[in-house]
Amino acid sequence: SQQGEEDPQALSIQEGENATMNCSYKTSINNLQWYRQNSGRGLVHLILIRSNEREKHSGRLRVTLDTSKKSSSLLITASRAADTASYFCATATSGSRLTFGEGTQLTVNP
């Protein structure tokens, strides 16, 4: 079963708007990561937030983590058409194993 579940499954916005995606998980984690996948390509790592961190920024990306609610959110500000992709959260629980959610398909319309 999937550890992480993204919400929404699909999101369509206009260029310049902000996009927010959410991820919920079930068990205690060491860290939570977000990845991006363009159509027909492999996943690309975006950002990692550790269990003792609450918020992290990288460029136009902002990630929050609430371990009490077992949830995380990814905010992409000032979206661009090139941000169109699938976004996955992944949780690290024990060892090197990462478990991925089902992803959010983001479409940014020009």
Next chain:
Amino acid sequence: DAGVIQSPRHEVTEMGQEVTLRCKPISGHNSLFWYRQTMMRGLELLIYFNNNVPIDDSGMPEDRFSAKMPNASFSTLKIQPSEPRDSAVYFCASSFSQGSGEKLFFGSGTQLSVL
């Protein structure tokens, strides 16, 4: 760095045939992962290696699947015999693991179609 290299990029085969997927991880990485991606099941971890040793193969679907890592720069995933339900995109990923879930670097994947 060339990144994680997978071959072939596409594979079309007939049911019952043997399929071998190949992966070259990033030099210096000590962990290697095989994932399978389908619309129905999403991204599933099949197996991962640490320092060339299989650590967790609980995701390998059945005995038809086998994976090897003979050295730090090469791994194979073999399906024998292949079945139509094995059709999926197979990804290899590598990382420099320190035991707490470091970020993964993915290859471009192998699109497998079993007819």
